[in-house]
Amino acid sequence: MASTPDQDYIQIAKDLGPVIQQYSDQAEREGRMPQVMWDALSDAGLLSLLSPKKLGGEEVDPITYSRIVEEISIHDAAAGWTLTNPLLFGLLCARLPQQGALDILGKDPRARLAATFGPPLKAVRVEGGYRISGYGPFASNCHQAAWMGAICQVVEEGPDNPELDINQRSRLIWGYYPAKDCQILDNWHVMGMRGTGSNDILVKESFIPDHRCMPFGAEYELGPDFQGPLYRFPFIGMAVGGLTPMVLGIARRAIDEAAALAKVKTPAGSSKLLWEHPATQHKIAQAEGVVRAGRALLYETLNARWEATLAGEEVTIDHRADLMLAASTAASNAAYAVELMFSLGGTTGIYVNSPLERCFRDMQVLRQQRLLADGRYETFGQMYFGLEPDFITIVI
């Protein structure tokens, strides 16, 4: 197999830089990715990065995937999000019955997918499948999606009494329905990451056949087209590898922008350029240090886990905790670095045409994302001490 990471793919991502930059303001303004940007990602093969070779996909390794998201996010973190999001939900097709995976990726390996991963929709058992309804938040890139994924809680017909499994816990399923069955709400008016189009959606009585859903949990079987090692890599690892590079990209951009500014700006009341001030030198170094350290930990952790996967090793709960901690650390470090750069920029950074302003807003939103939020430090501690973790995605 190709050496890790695959530099050819990373070069493809780098080459997309100009087009991403060109349409970045439009995405921000319209609150979604412009079609021309989506097409560029699609034409370059990035939307089939995680689809299996057997179905015409690229099936790259997790490190390459992560590096690609990072390259895109340096130019526009919202574009990085809109790339990684359908890929992650396409990846879960590996756990469907064969017919389901063929429905979704068979004719076209490009993941034209969105999903709601938050509070579950309601699913009622009917002949041959489920009938689902409900309200789902944060359906990123829903405007481009052909299919919508959803976590659903299985309930009895009538009042919403959940169906309980043998452990008296409510049963959750993960399934896919046609995107045209949902209504997109106009509520994505946010501080940052505006271009992701993460509107909420409403679904009423959409049908999901049994082959397009599966129990949502730690147990699963891989479909016949998904036998490569990529699909045995833990999902939490792919989420870490897909989301964390965005904060790294934002931080990289913020540092580069602030450093460039420091070379030309003379702060009001000072006779020296910004870069000549010791405080500037100090902040640049702090920012570089924490970002590089977070990045080193991320790739080291992903590498270690990928090599273990290739060697056929089991994934333990400790491995999962390690992956998650790498994400929290990189995110918290990157957020701190952006704070430093924003503070360095002074009043320059408060203007909406300043890249620093954009980086700052995007980071503030991204750091609230569940996987990257401070709360995951507590989750790690729970796992460290052998307690039940409060973050369910960790076991998927």
Add this chain to the structure above:
Amino acid sequence: MASTPDQDYIQIAKDLGPVIQQYSDQAEREGRMPQVMWDALSDAGLLSLLSPKKLGGEEVDPITYSRIVEEISIHDAAAGWTLTNPLLFGLLCARLPQQGALDILGKDPRARLAATFGPPLKAVRVEGGYRISGYGPFASNCHQAAWMGAICQVVEEGPDNPELDINQRSRLIWGYYPAKDCQILDNWHVMGMRGTGSNDILVKESFIPDHRCMPFGAEYELGPDFQGPLYRFPFIGMAVGGLTPMVLGIARRAIDEAAALAKVKTPAGSSKLLWEHPATQHKIAQAEGVVRAGRALLYETLNARWEATLAGEEVTIDHRADLMLAASTAASNAAYAVELMFSLGGTTGIYVNSPLERCFRDMQVLRQQRLLADGRYETFGQMYFGLEPDFITIVI
């Protein structure tokens, strides 16, 4: 004289709450204070708060002034700014020749003033005064102003060679010209504090007669109408008293909003309301603690200085450092508190209709303001060790 602070005035400010709230979104949208809000402040007497009683003003003490700005800022920090800004520039009329003060505040004690306080404009000496031109940033509430103030550098006619004083330093003056002489640029597109209308301006050849200007520096004489103790209070103290309450107001609002949210929101994946989580209790307390401590230090320092002024004591450089440090501390504490509350709000706070989002953005902009920025810690240290301070406003 009335006891300090004057509760009647503070009640007037409190009573304005509903009208401020009603027009706050409009101010944000239009990038300036709506006329109806300005009129409300004006009709309530707040725009003549610092004008002398002899000219029909209120001549309140600094503590009352500070408390009023705080009350307004709890509802809308941008409104607090638009109140305090003309008052501070009106206050400097105390140092003008009598005719100048009468020009500006004589017919109407309400301060319909804006100013550029940053990089100086250019002033050329002409018969009976100066001819000024140039580009000035951050002319807050310029849309409402009848008069514009400006720091100007005195230069020779022709190429911009500054005129030097006997110490070979370029000579600075502070003067007032009719607001209609300047062109307002459409560039106030910012992350926060949008309602302040702090557009940049351009002036070409406006005339300032000698009685409407004065040397800009530590030495001055008070006009005959400005003999009350208020005008002997150091200007840095009035700036501290006028600007710092805004960050306190924002922080107060953020804590109250977050606490209210915590009582109704159940975070995704949790079975408990937000306020039942120990982390919430912890953050609320940290935020309350730092905001209260900063506030206690601010009012204690203002009080001590005001009593000293009433007793006729001189203002030393240490007093000036104390006032500035109180501002830096309150600002840095309040910014931290807002960070905590924003983090507490989770994804709720990223939506533009969330008050937390507004508080967060306003605070990010305000903390970049010169007097409130981190850099003033270094200024304090310079003064502590007896070095020349890098922040010129401190001696005014």
Add this chain to the structure above:
Amino acid sequence: MARLIDTPLVDASLMEVAREIGPVLRQESNGSESQRRLTQGAVDALSSGGLLTMLTSKSMGGQEVNPITYASVVEEISRSDPSSGWSLVNPLLWAFLCSRLPDQGADELLGNDPRAWFTAAIAPPLTAVPVDGGYIVSGRGLFASNCHHAAWFAAVCEVKPGQDRNGKAADATKPIWVYVAAQDCRILDTWHVLGLRGTGSDDFEVENAFVPHHRAFPLTTEFVAGSNFQGPLYQFSLMGMITAALPSVMLGIARTAIDEVATLAEIKTPAGNSSSLRSRPSAHSSIAQAEAAYRSGRALLYETLIRIWESTLAGNQISWSDRSDIVLAATNAALQSAHATELMYRLAGTAGIYQHQRLERFFRDMQVARQHRFYTEARYETFGQMYFGLQPDYSLTLL
């Protein structure tokens, strides 16, 4: 720089005493440090000029000062020697609590000697078994500061089922506060610590000591002050008195740490640098942040104490929000003081690591003082609980 708080509430003559004995306490501090308890010289200095009776009532021969004076004196003493400051705080707090005893108990403890030294153990509780006329107390008490000089050992006790005076079964009740005579307690040699070494805060053991009813009272929010304790001081809450005292020790540490470094900055040139410390931007920023932390911590502490004291003078009861405000002001002052001290230690560089520098000891003293559970970061959660109307997890807040 001027001291920012100068309230007429502070008793100037006691402050003068505190300032006068400063050089003695500073000189004795090496001895206290090495023998791990106060030297006799330090004890004698603290016993002079009425400091030891600050919280004893006037009718029993004490000074009965207000909490603000108490706080100021403790800070002043701690600037010279934190262990002495800590050692002044402790006996006074437990003398203050005699106000909640039956009159006979207060007379026994303070009547003959209003300057008696006390020590106390607060958590975990010892056990008390009810018997005829009182309790039988047993157990191990932790962190009994100044126990070597104490005539009385106070302790929180859990009450186990026992017998009442008629020999009938008596049920377990709420925790009580008792005073055990020193001769009934055995001091253990446990105080080998990082800092505050001079406080002699060893553990002790009691086995089946009899405590009569008049040397015990129930630990509840409501209480009746003894007839010699009718002044407003004794209506102030215990947590309020602790707040006046222990964070003030930490403020004293921070104040001296800043002063030491400011002096050092005038003379020290860091190794490898050509410019002196005072001309370095990092020094400017550090000293300002330290001053800001110290001053704002102190400002909120005094504002809170003064407000609640004035409310007490006006005859009001200590309210729920007063109690949570006290916790918050104490925690903030403590953490800000610790932060200021750490900034100064960092700024001093290698100059701060030598034992002959006061900074080294003050840094260590702070590291120990800040671990005290009265005002660790966990108290933020306590405040948050009270803010939301929950019962606080830290019940001392209500006493």
Add this chain to the structure above:
Amino acid sequence: MARLIDTPLVDASLMEVAREIGPVLRQESNGSESQRRLTQGAVDALSSGGLLTMLTSKSMGGQEVNPITYASVVEEISRSDPSSGWSLVNPLLWAFLCSRLPDQGADELLGNDPRAWFTAAIAPPLTAVPVDGGYIVSGRGLFASNCHHAAWFAAVCEVKPGQDRNGKAADATKPIWVYVAAQDCRILDTWHVLGLRGTGSDDFEVENAFVPHHRAFPLTTEFVAGSNFQGPLYQFSLMGMITAALPSVMLGIARTAIDEVATLAEIKTPAGNSSSLRSRPSAHSSIAQAEAAYRSGRALLYETLIRIWESTLAGNQISWSDRSDIVLAATNAALQSAHATELMYRLAGTAGIYQHQRLERFFRDMQVARQHRFYTEARYETFGQMYFGLQPDYSLTLL
């Protein structure tokens, strides 16, 4: 939790030696602490199994390991006893620098005894006056770790005007690095410190000691390695070797601090709380932040060392940005380790203040280690200067 770095570059047999002597070093650490220098038992343990010749060339009987092995061994030793880790680092660094001496000098210092102990003083410089055949060296050296066991005292010297071998006036030159014989140095009793007490880092004085030319070399970025030092190791920069070593001591401290608290958390119930430490949210968050700080500090350090070592193996010179990357990785690892240790100390509460707890000593050791100017916060400015192409204020970076 799994250790994250497991590179084949690390020499497994030396790591095995380091692990084997761990219990001995731990046992000896009390003795070293109280006598303020390593015990003979600790010295003997460190002298076993080739550890002391890790950086000596193979042709002179040494191990000539790579910097990554050096870093790993130092961390492992420091987990058992930070003073021992520090004491292993120092002699090796100054033995490493013998590679820049004329051959005769290296032979004299390492030829007879490849395990000779060295000590050194870096700042402020001593003075050297040129004379026929060498220099006359005088002055006071600071922080000479392990000086009590050293055969040779290295020092940075400023060169004053003097005479050359023909009796003519010789001008002052750039600073030089010299090795003075131990018998020419007088050790002063100055090492009374907060932590790392076992390192015996006393000051020393030299008066008019003669140092021949073959025991001196100029301190410049460019150098020619001696004929016994032709391996790639000796092309690595001095700052790179320091970076492999001293931050690794701090990583070792942090690792043990976390491990100690993790064990403690299983058993300790904080006073006044009914739930054990391991079930408290604040413990969860603290332990995660500490692990994150330790791991990310370590990850960047090793990534940087490995990248620059592989570049050195490929025959490249150490570049300007390599040098600044080294400073940054070192500073980050040091500060993150300090942060992790402080979090653990805080989390332990009063359990951490007792001297019999390893945590108390490791906390103190960290407080001293972190004051070292190789990697204080001021080095952030050094990186920033190099980032913007300025000459760094801290010239050691270029050596």
